[in-house]
Amino acid sequence: MPDLSGKVAIVTGCASGIGAATLKRLIADGARILGTDIDAAAGAALCEEAGARFAVQDVSDRALWNGVVREAIEAFGRLDILVNNAGIVTGASIGDVDDDTWDRVIAVNLTGTMAGCRAAIAAMKDNPGGASGAIINIASTTAMAPLPTDVGYSASKGAVRVMSKSVATWCAQQGYAIRCNTVIPGATETGILNAAEEVTPGLKAAVAATSPMKRLADPAETAAAIAFLASDECPFMTGAEMLVDGGALSIHPGF
Template identity: 80%
Template sequence: MPDLSGKVAIVTGCASGIGAAAVRRFVADGAKVLGTDMDETRGAALCAETGALFAVQDVSDRAAWPQIVARAVEAFGRLDILINNAGMVSGAGIGDLDDDAMFAAWDRVLAVNLTGTMAGCRAAIAAMRDNPGGAKGAIINIASTTAIAPLPTDVGYSASKGAVRVLSKSVATWCAQHQLDIRCNTVIPGATMTGILEAAEQQTPGLIAAVAKTSPLNRLADPAETAAAIAFLASDECPFMTGAEMVVDGAALSIHPGF
């Protein structure tokens, strides 16, 4: 089990799904955690349950990111880990909506999934450079298998998650070239029981069962399974691993679609 004792982490989108599982895992592994979410009720309850701190955050508000990072540093003295997990779907293919609705959906999903992730990376690096003992940290950005095999039914989500993959590599190489011991990696989850999927099931009954069949394992991932991969990347167990992608998809991307 990765040892996160004494490390300080920020986890966005902590109210449910992978974010909630990451908070639980990090606290269990010894980290001090600040969880953030727009859902104050569920986010605060999760953090109270686990002993983490909580802050309301809209990750697309780039001006607020330095304040979020400062809160973690003020509370715990440093920042070692950032998990950029918060995300949303647009629910629209390229020709599904009229222009006004399409571009509104596109702008919002990219603001959250991509600009929010970039702003988080930027604020975290600034704090990690000033850590006691020297620059050190780990950033894990959560993408999706749609970054590799995009959804025709959601152009904004697919495009934003594809961009997160490349963003992570750019961040990783910038830090490496500047001789900063700050790693940046991407986790690519497959079909996982998250709040987004639960909400979609209410609109489209049977969706969860259909999505489960996209994996040869014929099931969804438990968020805790993805959190385990995140914890490994956040730990000191893989110091040479940066700019990499860890796929946690139950082999969904490994099989020909006809089988």
């Protein structure tokens, strides 16, 4: 198991799904956590149960990010890990997406992730003992195999992949030991997939049936990959991507 003892983490979108599983996993590995979510009631309840601190946050509100980072540092003295996990789907194709829907999904999934990276790096570079940290951004297999039914979600996740590499290489060039990597989940049994199922009934069963493993992911499996990237196990790994998709993107479409 990765050793995260002594480390301090922020996990966004911690109230549900992959975020909740990640928060629990990082605590089990020894980290102290500030969990954040736009859903105050569910986020606070989850954090209280898990033994984490909680803050209400809309990740798309750039003005809030420095305060969230400051809260983690005031509570725990440093910031080692940021998991940019919060995300939304829209169910809108290029045929019917309206401006507000497009702006919102880009604001949450892409701008929120950028603002998190920016605020975290500004703090991580001043960590006691020198600039250090690990940022894990959550993309999606839709970044490589986009959904015709969700143009904004697919575009936002594609942009998160590329942005993470820019963040990673800039930090490396500054001489900071701050890594930025991307986890790319496939279909995972969470609230977001249930929302997608409402737009496209039968989606979950269809995705599971075409997956090489014939099933959806458990959020704890994605959290395990995040915990590895959050740890010091491989300090040379930055700008990298970890697929947690049960092999879904690794098979010829004819099979």
